[in-house]
Amino acid sequence: MSVTESVDVKPQGREDILNAAARCFMDRGYTMTSIDDVARSLGSTKGRIYHHYRSKADLFFDVFRTGMTMNFDTVVPIKNEARPAVDKLRRMAQAHCRAMIRTQPFQRCVWEGVEMLMRGSTTPTQRATLVDLQAMRENYADIFRTVLKQVERDGLVKIENSSIALQLMFMSLNSPLFWYSERDDQNPDAINRIARQCTDFALRGLGLNEELLADA
């Protein structure tokens, strides 16, 4: 009937572009990556990309948005489980960390995107998109903030400045973004061990007792 299976989500043609762009942006950074670079890595030319995206920034922001969507998809289900807050926090943290490793190219773009947002180096045209992305990221952080607050109310964690505590937690969980290289054993078991170590570090850092680090 219709040309595409489902019109609402990503058009098929864009998926390959997104993956290639994410990898290029990760490898060389946003400004150092030219549209021709992305096109070349696809075996195509500029024309293909500019047919789907109106600007380089638009492409980058779509990578950003896709990365954030991946994060929501992994964490929200866990947040909605019926468990003690500590258990949810631990599982959310571990899942988040694994996502950082699995979808590394996209998450590096999210990171660089956040820096772009903070610097505010943007044309007025893209302001609308930016506000959206800003809110998206804030909402994602809020999920953790809420659960962490709950764990604090349960007296299981000692927090001085809660804003800083959240930053430190995310820094630890995001850490693999900067030193993990996918040739270091791609197998899920190795990834789990890394995510486990990062999560343990973060939760210990927040003052969680040793017994609560283990799975229920």
Add this chain to the structure above:
Amino acid sequence: MSVTESVDVKPQGREDILNAAARCFMDRGYTMTSIDDVARSLGSTKGRIYHHYRSKADLFFDVFRTGMTMNFDTVVPIKNEARPAVDKLRRMAQAHCRAMIRTQPFQRCVWEGVEMLMRGSTTPTQRATLVDLQAMRENYADIFRTVLKQVERDGLVKIENSSIALQLMFMSLNSPLFWYSERDDQNPDAINRIARQCTDFALRGLGLNEELLADA
């Protein structure tokens, strides 16, 4: 007698350039910062910068090197004190963290520089400089690695993968680079509180006991 006080260190004219460059690179990133931007922020023109530096990359690398030198100057004296390893580690970590806040523009350049080194995006001409900087950074990490190893031998800390543990520790201590804004109270007391919270987080994360977090 001689024109400059001491010939061996930074020529006087370069200091202002370094400070301005560090701030520009922090604000807009390496590639987004033009030489004219740096010059304009000095109230000068290109000519002044290119009189002292042969290229934009050379200027950036000098900021990098200066930042690393600052780090060595703050941490090495503590490392050489006659104390238990735990005490040295705690003091080094705290001093490092404070340095991240005080010299933020330079340290952000160090961070971006490390990313540049990893990406390997460099002309053959600058290879020699890069190897130097790479080694410098490695030596700095080694200071912490050695002390941390000692603390581990003392059984005061539980570490699974020591390489990852070091990364996590640095991530926590470097964390203010990305969220501290100098208008958030510049006074030393506030800075100390922030550094204290980051250090506590890092050391707890490494599994240090609560009693050992306090100063001796």
Add this chain to the structure above:
DNA sequence: AAAGGAACATACTACCGGGTATGTTGTCAA
């Protein structure tokens, strides 16, 4: 006081990369 050079400013070049305008090909609907 004359020469030389340090410390810049000014003016210019060359190139790269984002964006656009325009062709080309296949596919589907009527």
Add this chain to the structure above:
DNA sequence: TTGACAACATACCCGGTAGTATGTTCCTTT
């Protein structure tokens, strides 16, 4: 079969920026 449009490729423009070549000024040295 033919128009229409999606999905690209090709060719081109043009602004911004790194780097250079050439003044200009002042200070120092002899």
